[in-house]
Structures are given as C-alpha cells and as structure tokens.
Amino acid sequence: MVDQTEAGFVELQQALAGRYSIERELGRGGMGIVYLAREVSLDRPVALKLLPPALAGQAATRERFLQEARTAAKLSHPNIVPIFAVDEVDDFVFFAMAYIEGETLGERVRSRGPRAASEVARILREVSWALAYAHAQGVVHRDVKPDNILLEEGSGRALVADFGIASVAESAGGRADRVAGTAEFMSPEQARGGPVGASSDIYSLGIVGFYALAGSLPFEGSTAPAILGKHLSEPAPALVSVAPGVPTQLARTIDRCLAKEPENRFPNEEELAETLGQLVEQRRDVPAPLRSFIKRTGDIGTGGILLYFFLLFSASGTVASLLGSAVGYGLGTTIGYGVFFGGLSLAPLGITVNRVRRLLKSGFGREELLVAFRAEIERNREEGSFEYGHEPSKYEWSLRVLSVGGIVTAAVSLIAMFNSPSETLALTFSFGLLTGLGTGVPALTRIQKRHDLDGRLRSWLWRSRFGRWMFRLAGLGLKRLPQAGSATYRPTEIAIGLAADRLYDQLPRAARRSLRQLPDVVRKLENDAQRMRRRVDELTEVLGGLRADKRQSRSLQAALPESDVTERQQQLEDDLAAARDAAQDRLADAVAALETIRLGLLHMHAGGGSVESLTGDLEAAREVADDIDRLMDAQREVQKLIDG
Known part of the structure; x- marks a missing residue:
C-alpha cells in the first residue's frame, strides 16, 4: 500500500479532490503508477494510471500519452479494459479505467505455476478477440504480456489493458527503460526498431502462451540487450520440448505464433482465435453417461473377478454333482462345464448389453461413444506423456533390458533342463523368470500408461462389427431414442466414416x-x-x-x-x-x-x-x-x- 504521507501522493490527491478519492497503489512500472481510487460522482471503484512525472514534464511525451490514451478509450470490447476518462490536472497526466477485481495472468502463473492447456487456450482466444478488434480500429498494443492481461474473479474472463501506451515511451527517449521492462515479450521486428503491426502482437501473445503453459520464457538473459539478441537470432524452442504434457495442436499453434518472420505467423488474430476455438471445443468434457460407460467397461476390479470366478466354479461343480447322481457322471460333468463356460460368456455379455441399453436411453449412441473414446485416449496419452515422457527414460530402458534378459535366461535354462536336469539350472530358471516378470510388469505398465493400449483396444472393439452388433442388440425394443447432441469434436474422417456406417x-x-x-x-x-x-x-x-x-x-x-x-x-x-x-x-x-x-x-x-x-x-x-x-x-x- 502506498504511503499516504508521501508528498507525491498528497499532491495528487489534492489535485484530484472532489473527483477521485485514492485508496491505495496497485502497482507501478516504467510507464507509470496505477492507483485504486473511487470516482466520487458515480461512486464506483476505478484504476488510475498516472504518467511518471519525469515523462509528464516532456511536452511531446505528454501529448503522445494523451493521444494514445484517447485512442484506446474509443475501444469498446468485452475483453478490453474500458477507459472512462483521459485527463491532465496541473502537472499530472492520467487516465481512469475500470477496476477489475482479480489478478493478472502473470500473477497467477507466478503463484500457481503453469496453467492447464484448456485454461490457456481459452485465455489466448479471448485476448485474440480483443487484439483483432483493436487492430480493426487501427490500434496496435505493442506491449502484450501476462501482466497486461487481467483475469476477472469469478468469471475468469480475460481483459487486456494498456492499449497503445507503450509507444509513448519510445517517443520519449525512454526506449531503454521500455526494453528492460518487457524485452522478454518483444517481437524481432519491434526489437530491431522496425514498424510493428498486428503480427508483432501475435508474436508477443505466443510468448504469453509459452510462459503460461511452461512456466518459463523461451528467451531469458541477464540483460535486455542479451534477450533482444536472442529474439533476433535464435529460433524459439519447441514448446513440447519444455512442456511435454501440452496437447500437440496447441503447442503447434504457439510455435507458429513464435515464427521469426511475420509472414510465417498467423495472418491475423481472427484466424488465431478460430484455431484456438477449435482446440477449446475439442477439449470439452466428455458427457457423464459416456464417461461412466468408458470407465465401467474398462475398470473391472480384481476382487470382483476372483469372486465371480469362485461363484461360477462353485455353481458349475454343484450342478455337476447333483446331476451326476441322477443322469450319470459323464452327462452331469458335461452340463457342469456348460454352466461354467456359459457363465464366462453369457453373463458378461448380458451385463454389457444392459450398459449399452442404458447408454442408448440416455441419448448417446455408438457414434458418440467412439468420439468419446478418442477424446479419452488423447487425454490419457497427454497425461502419460507428462508423467513418463514422450520417449522411454533410461530407467525404463533398463527395465526392458532386464525383462528381456530374464525371460531369455529362463527360456534357455528351461530348454537345458530337459536335456540334463540340475539344481543349478533350476535356480537359474527361477532367477531369470522372477527377474523377467519383476521388471517386465512395470515396463509394460509404463508403455500402457504412455500409449493407453487398453483404451485403444476397447475403442477398436466398439468400432468393429462386434460393437455394431452389440448396439443393435441393445437397441431392440427402443422405438425412438432421444438425441443428446454431439458429445465432442469429431475429426473430419471420423464424422464422414460414421455417416457412411449409418447409410450402409x-x-x-x-x-x-x-x-x-x-x-x-x-x-x-x-x-x-x-x-x-x-x-x-x-x-x-x-x-x-x-x-x-x-x-x-x-x-x-x-x-x-x-x-x-x-x-x-x-x-x-x-x-x-x-x-x-x-x-x-x-x-x-x-x-x-x-x-x-x-x-x-x-x-x-x-x-x-x-x-x-x-x-x-x-x-x-x-x-x-x-x-x-x-x-x-x-x-x-x-x-x-x-x-x-
């Protein structure tokens, strides 16, 4: 909180008395000091941004600040912080903007770490909308960075602040301070002093996305010139190289924003927002009925399986014993086997048909299930890549080598024991088998987690003729199924293939x-x-x-x-x-x-x-x-x- 006994604060409050009542300081930087105040006439909180006295004393800078602020005040967009007034009183030059209760994106990343892909994609899309609108009005931001993106408390809405103000520092010979403050988010063309436009803001927004997803910046250095040199000469690292859990398409979108040449970036913010919008739609949550179906058909408890086998084995044995005394041992045993194998096939089939029927009654069909499987597989793949990495680690390779070595040793020992049994070969066989299984199981578990092999297998099963037949069987007697709508985004080939299936x-x-x-x-x-x-x-x-x-x-x-x-x-x-x-x-x-x-x-x-x-x-x-x-x-x- 600002010291209200400071001379500067007292002078400012005296100059604005009757219009604004200043409560506390919100922050400060090279381009000014921001105060929380109350607008007396409307009794509402506002944020006052004051041009630093050193710059306010320069006539050209003062006029440029007022001009840029008035231009920004004409912007009216849901994702732009509105400016209510631009004014100069005595030696003070300031503008009043809406006070947004919440935090900046920079504060959120610094306090909570890298953000989820879905959250970042949404924020970047909203900022893209704001930039697209501003550029259509001829306003370039020039200073897109996490601390200029406010996140509204409650709604999470992203709002962009300080449009066009950055250019004032350049016109005032304050470029050194300007670069030192935000060199990390500056485009190559801006760093070399060339003309900047929409493409420059897209580059800066790409760095914002990189920072929000990775928790670190693509270019860092001890001084502003060192950072700017990297912007000019070094390609940005691929996002997946520092944040492997980020979805591939979102990472590609960020990487494209960070292209060195403007023509290799997105041509405009509208296209960037559209691409981000597709990513947001793709990552919508799978509806609860589909999510429950996928989970229940995939997660079968070991205890339940053992109990079922025990009851089935007991029932088949009891039937064989009871019928054996009445119709003969041979026929009774045959019937007992029939009960056992029938229970192995018919009971799971009946349970699955019942689950499919419930899914159909909830308004979701086989098409939605296949799309949901695809979304879940992608989600699990991303989680597996984040936890275990895209490629096997040295530890995992060691497990694989030990597993293969153990199995080979056990196999060779077993073959040798057939020719000349010995205690040494038996011990070697046991050691090799234990080593192979002991290291093979965790190695296979990591492969399964990284690639979700189980999910892919079940998806293939429901996509096959068996899956089509199961839905037909479960749908018997259901005259008209309610339509729940599209569950999630469908790639073009999947949508066309499912349509062809229906027609066939x-x-x-x-x-x-x-x-x-x-x-x-x-x-x-x-x-x-x-x-x-x-x-x-x-x-x-x-x-x-x-x-x-x-x-x-x-x-x-x-x-x-x-x-x-x-x-x-x-x-x-x-x-x-x-x-x-x-x-x-x-x-x-x-x-x-x-x-x-x-x-x-x-x-x-x-x-x-x-x-x-x-x-x-x-x-x-x-x-x-x-x-x-x-x-x-x-x-x-x-x-x-x-x-x-």
Missing part, C-alpha cells in the same frame, strides 16, 4: 451383402487418415524444433566443414517439409475417398446409384490406401535422417 446399415440386405467389404475399406481409410494427420503433426513439430535444439547441426559439425553442415541441415529441412506436404496430400486423398463413398451411398438411398458404381469407388479407395502405405514406407527413410 440402412441398405437392403442384398445390397449390404454385395458391398460387404465397404465397412473394412472405410475403417482402413479412417485409420490411414488419422495416421497421416499424426504424421503431419509430427513432421511439423520436428520442423519447428529442428533449428531450436540444433541437434542435427552439432552431430554434423564433428565430421563436416561448417559450409557442408549448413547445406546438409537445409537439405534435411527441405526433405522434412516435402514429407510433410506429401502426408498432407495423402490425408486430403483419404478424406476425399471417404466422402466419395458417402456420396455413393447417398445416391443409392436416393435411387440414383448402383452397387456397381459404388464398387468402383471402393476399388479407387483401396488404391488410395495402398498409396498411403507406400508413402509411409518411403518416409521411414526420412525418419532415419531425423533419428540419426
């Missing part, structure tokens, strides 16, 4: 029999499209981080002259870019082939298509799938360059 299921039986290969082709195209989508993401990520980590150049410099290193690195980047473009083209081909199949099915339903024409479409789709397989084989050579 509604065909006459004879047509389905003739087109019995169609579901398999659709599944293949869906999987290929997703492979290509992941491949595009991977190659884009590698391209973004190639120059940042400089691993390739360091490995080449040991054996090649510097000029050859540069040429080789450039060739590698060109190869990666070509591979990414080829994967993007194959992704488009796979989606187009799916769309062709869907349109063919629509024509058949409308009476204008035929089985023969759709069969031709399926053959063309198979060729697309074969092309994708060949592309993946060819790109393995590119992967060797990346790894090696």
Whole structure:
C-alpha cells in the first residue's frame, strides 16, 4: 500500500479532490503508477494510471500519452479494459479505467505455476478477440504480456489493458527503460526498431502462451540487450520440448505464433482465435453417461473377478454333482462345464448389453461413444506423456533390458533342463523368470500408461462389427431414442466414416451383402487418415524444433566443414517439409475417398446409384490406401535422417 504521507501522493490527491478519492497503489512500472481510487460522482471503484512525472514534464511525451490514451478509450470490447476518462490536472497526466477485481495472468502463473492447456487456450482466444478488434480500429498494443492481461474473479474472463501506451515511451527517449521492462515479450521486428503491426502482437501473445503453459520464457538473459539478441537470432524452442504434457495442436499453434518472420505467423488474430476455438471445443468434457460407460467397461476390479470366478466354479461343480447322481457322471460333468463356460460368456455379455441399453436411453449412441473414446485416449496419452515422457527414460530402458534378459535366461535354462536336469539350472530358471516378470510388469505398465493400449483396444472393439452388433442388440425394443447432441469434436474422417456406417446399415440386405467389404475399406481409410494427420503433426513439430535444439547441426559439425553442415541441415529441412506436404496430400486423398463413398451411398438411398458404381469407388479407395502405405514406407527413410 502506498504511503499516504508521501508528498507525491498528497499532491495528487489534492489535485484530484472532489473527483477521485485514492485508496491505495496497485502497482507501478516504467510507464507509470496505477492507483485504486473511487470516482466520487458515480461512486464506483476505478484504476488510475498516472504518467511518471519525469515523462509528464516532456511536452511531446505528454501529448503522445494523451493521444494514445484517447485512442484506446474509443475501444469498446468485452475483453478490453474500458477507459472512462483521459485527463491532465496541473502537472499530472492520467487516465481512469475500470477496476477489475482479480489478478493478472502473470500473477497467477507466478503463484500457481503453469496453467492447464484448456485454461490457456481459452485465455489466448479471448485476448485474440480483443487484439483483432483493436487492430480493426487501427490500434496496435505493442506491449502484450501476462501482466497486461487481467483475469476477472469469478468469471475468469480475460481483459487486456494498456492499449497503445507503450509507444509513448519510445517517443520519449525512454526506449531503454521500455526494453528492460518487457524485452522478454518483444517481437524481432519491434526489437530491431522496425514498424510493428498486428503480427508483432501475435508474436508477443505466443510468448504469453509459452510462459503460461511452461512456466518459463523461451528467451531469458541477464540483460535486455542479451534477450533482444536472442529474439533476433535464435529460433524459439519447441514448446513440447519444455512442456511435454501440452496437447500437440496447441503447442503447434504457439510455435507458429513464435515464427521469426511475420509472414510465417498467423495472418491475423481472427484466424488465431478460430484455431484456438477449435482446440477449446475439442477439449470439452466428455458427457457423464459416456464417461461412466468408458470407465465401467474398462475398470473391472480384481476382487470382483476372483469372486465371480469362485461363484461360477462353485455353481458349475454343484450342478455337476447333483446331476451326476441322477443322469450319470459323464452327462452331469458335461452340463457342469456348460454352466461354467456359459457363465464366462453369457453373463458378461448380458451385463454389457444392459450398459449399452442404458447408454442408448440416455441419448448417446455408438457414434458418440467412439468420439468419446478418442477424446479419452488423447487425454490419457497427454497425461502419460507428462508423467513418463514422450520417449522411454533410461530407467525404463533398463527395465526392458532386464525383462528381456530374464525371460531369455529362463527360456534357455528351461530348454537345458530337459536335456540334463540340475539344481543349478533350476535356480537359474527361477532367477531369470522372477527377474523377467519383476521388471517386465512395470515396463509394460509404463508403455500402457504412455500409449493407453487398453483404451485403444476397447475403442477398436466398439468400432468393429462386434460393437455394431452389440448396439443393435441393445437397441431392440427402443422405438425412438432421444438425441443428446454431439458429445465432442469429431475429426473430419471420423464424422464422414460414421455417416457412411449409418447409410450402409440402412441398405437392403442384398445390397449390404454385395458391398460387404465397404465397412473394412472405410475403417482402413479412417485409420490411414488419422495416421497421416499424426504424421503431419509430427513432421511439423520436428520442423519447428529442428533449428531450436540444433541437434542435427552439432552431430554434423564433428565430421563436416561448417559450409557442408549448413547445406546438409537445409537439405534435411527441405526433405522434412516435402514429407510433410506429401502426408498432407495423402490425408486430403483419404478424406476425399471417404466422402466419395458417402456420396455413393447417398445416391443409392436416393435411387440414383448402383452397387456397381459404388464398387468402383471402393476399388479407387483401396488404391488410395495402398498409396498411403507406400508413402509411409518411403518416409521411414526420412525418419532415419531425423533419428540419426
């Protein structure tokens, strides 16, 4: 709190008496001091930003400050802190803006650490909206940083403050102070003193996102010139290299904002906000009925399994004993086995059908379940990557080596014991088996956690013909199912594939029999499209981080002259870019082939298509799938360059 006996405070309060009653200081920086005050006439809290006396005494700076503040006061947007008044009284130059109860993004990160991806994506989208609106009015912020982004208490709404004020320091010869204060968030073109525009604010917003997600800055240094030099000469590190738990698409969005050349960033904030909006929609929570279904079908307690097996075994034994005395031992035993194996299959099947039926009654079908599985798998993959890393650690590699060594030792010992049994071989077998299992189980657990193999297997099961049949069986007798709407974002290939499934299921039986290969082709195209989508993401990520980590150049410099290193690195980047473009083209081909199949099915339903024409479409789709397989084989050579 400001010392209210300070001469400066007393003079300011005397000058503003009757208009504002100053309560306390909120903060200060190179561009001024911010006070919490009450506007007397309207009886409302406001924040007063006062131009530092040293700058207020310069006529040109004083006029520039007033001009910029008045321009910013014309901005009216839900994500911009409104300016109520711009004024000068005696030697004081200030403006009054709304007081936002809450904290800045910088304060939140400093006090609570890196923020969740969903929270950051929402905040960045709201700031993008504000910047887009301001740029449309001809106002460039020039000082986008976490401490200029206010987070409203309760709603969490992000509001941007201090539009255009930063340029005042530059016009006042106060550039050194300005750089020292916010050099970490300055774009390369702003750092070199060139003209700045919307693209500069996008770069700064990218650093804000990097900081909020990683808890650290991409460029740090002991002095402002050192930091600015890094902005000018060094590529920003890939976000996933310092924050591996961040979703790939969000990391790619941040990395694109941090491109050194303005033309390689987003062309405008509208497109950036749209991209962030898609990420926010993709990460909506899975509805409770779907979440419960996925959890209950995946988490089967060990105690429940043992109890069920015990009861089933007891029941089958009791039936065999009772019937054995009446109909004979052989027939009684056969019936007992029938009870046991029937219980193993029919009871779980009945439980699953009941759960599917409840899901259908809640308004969610197989399509929504598959989309929910995809969202859950992605969520689990991100959590696994954060906990265990993208790649196996040295500890995990040690577990794998010990596991394989133990199993091999046990196998060799077992084979040897068949030829010449001995106590030494028996002990070796036991030791190898215990070592293999003891290290293999935790190694497999880490693989499962990182890649969610269980979730992928269950997703495949519900996507298969078995899953389709289970939903048909569970839906018998349900005349009309309520529609719960879309559960979550669907990638294009999944949405088209599910639509094709519906249309195929509604065909006459004879047509389905003739087109019995169609579901398999659709599944293949869906999987290929997703492979290509992941491949595009991977190659884009590698391209973004190639120059940042400089691993390739360091490995080449040991054996090649510097000029050859540069040429080789450039060739590698060109190869990666070509591979990414080829994967993007194959992704488009796979989606187009799916769309062709869907349109063919629509024509058949409308009476204008035929089985023969759709069969031709399926053959063309198979060729697309074969092309994708060949592309993946060819790109393995590119992967060797990346790894090696």
